[in-house]
Amino acid sequence: MQPPPADTASSASVAPGPVAVLEARGIVKRFGHVEALRGVDFEAHAGEVTALIGDNGAGKSTLVKILSGVYQATAGNILLDGCNVTFNSPSDAHALGIETVYQDLSVAPDLTPSANMFMGRELVLPGLLGKFGFLDNARMRRESAEAFQRLKVSLKDIDMPIASLSGGQRQSVAICRSIMWAKQVVFMDEPTAALGVVQTRRTLELVRRICDTGVAVVLISHNMRDVLEVADTIEVLRLGRRIARLRNNNISIQDLVGAMTGALDSTADEQVTA
Numbered sequence: 646m647q648p649p650p651a652d653t654a655s656s657a658s659v660a661p662g663p664v665a666v667l668e669a670r671g672i673v674k675r676f677g678h679v680e681a682l683r684g685v686d687f688e689a690h691a692g693e694v695t696a697l698i699g700d701n702g703a704g705k706s707t708l709v710k711i712l713s714g715v716y717q718a719t720a721g722n723i724l725l726d727g728c729n730v731t732f733n734s735p736s737d738a739h740a741l742g743i744e745t746v747y748q749d750l751s752v753a754p755d756l757t758p759s760a761n762m763f764m765g766r767e768l769v770l771p772g773l774l775g776k777f778g779f780l781d782n783a784r785m786r787r788e789s790a791e792a793f794q795r796l797k798v799s800l801k802d803i804d805m806p807i808a809s810l811s812g813g814q815r816q817s818v819a820i821c822r823s824i825m826w827a828k829q830v831v832f833m834d835e836p837t838a839a840l841g842v843v844q845t846r847r848t849l850e851l852v853r854r855i856c857d858t859g860v861a862v863v864l865i866s867h868n869m870r871d872v873l874e875v876a877d878t879i880e881v882l883r884l885g886r887r888i889a890r891l892r893n894n895n896i897s898i899q900d901l902v903g904a905m906t907g908a909l910d911s912t913a914d915e916q917v918t919a
């Protein structure tokens with residue numbers, strides 16, 4: 646299937662180069678009278694970190710929830726590899742290789758790290774006549790341990806419930822889980838917000854490592870230093886609209902803050918370049 650023609654009305658969709666692995670066009674989302682998104686465009690490219698920034702309430706989490714099947718858009722289109730897709734639920738997005746690490750931590754505290762890694766996707770040993778199988782706990786434990794090792798996440802005991810880990814370690818498990826399943830896109834909604842200096846550093850290294858495997862990483866962060874450190878491209882949302890798409894090239898924190906707050910509006914057109 647060929648990608649549909651570009652939306653010429655969207656001055657922000659000017660990125661040259663290959664087709665975006667995931668693209669949003671004109672996404673509108675209303676919650677009753679609240680219009681959280683007012684026609685947002687967005688792109689994520691394979692092997693790149695795209696930072697999604699904006700002030701509180703700009704619409705970042707809402708956009709991510711739409712692009713990962715949690716919410717349905719009121720209007721607009723989502724394209725995967727240039728083809729229109731519809732996500733009716735997170736499992737639709739999962740099936741297409743799209744994973745999310747949520748702002749509000751989403752691990753099950755009573756389960757072990759490996760049970761969390763395979764939550765909802767448990768491996769089952771075939772039972773009698775291929776029916777009534779048992780959970781293949783040994784394999785899930787082994788594959789989880791391999792994933793933790795590969796991503797350099799050290800947990801003191803992978804057989805203890807997640808509740809016994811620190812917040813940062815739980816976040817690492819949530820990130821590893823998403824990476825293990827993501828084939829196309831990983832959204833990370835403020836993955837370092839609750840982390841200390843060392844864990845933040847490790848998480849940012851992890852972000853670069855995932856991206857080097859060819860997956861598109863979308864990082865939401867309020868920490869502009871982190872954004873400038875890891876992002877290839879920066880998308881800026883304000884009041885439910887994308888107001889800039891910037892290549893991370895000679896940009897300062899002041900430029901980003903200016904774009905988020907509107908202080909640089911007089912030069913906004915020049916900023917909407919890739």
Ligand SMILES: Nc1ncnc2c1ncn2[C@@H]1O[C@H](COP(=O)(O)OP(=O)(O)OP(=O)(O)O)[C@@H](O)[C@H]1O
Pocket residue numbers: 676679680681699700701702703704705706707708
């Ligand atoms: N479930 C909901 N019901 C009603 N309004 C909502 C809902 N979710 C988000 N909103 C509203 O949509 C707007 C965008 O919220 P969103 O959470 O997407 O912002 P954000 O950019 O992620 O902010 P933050 O940086 O604080 O996480 C806000 O005005 C918020 O109040």
Ligand SMILES: [Mg+2]
Pocket residue numbers: 705706707748834
């Ligand atoms: Mg948010």
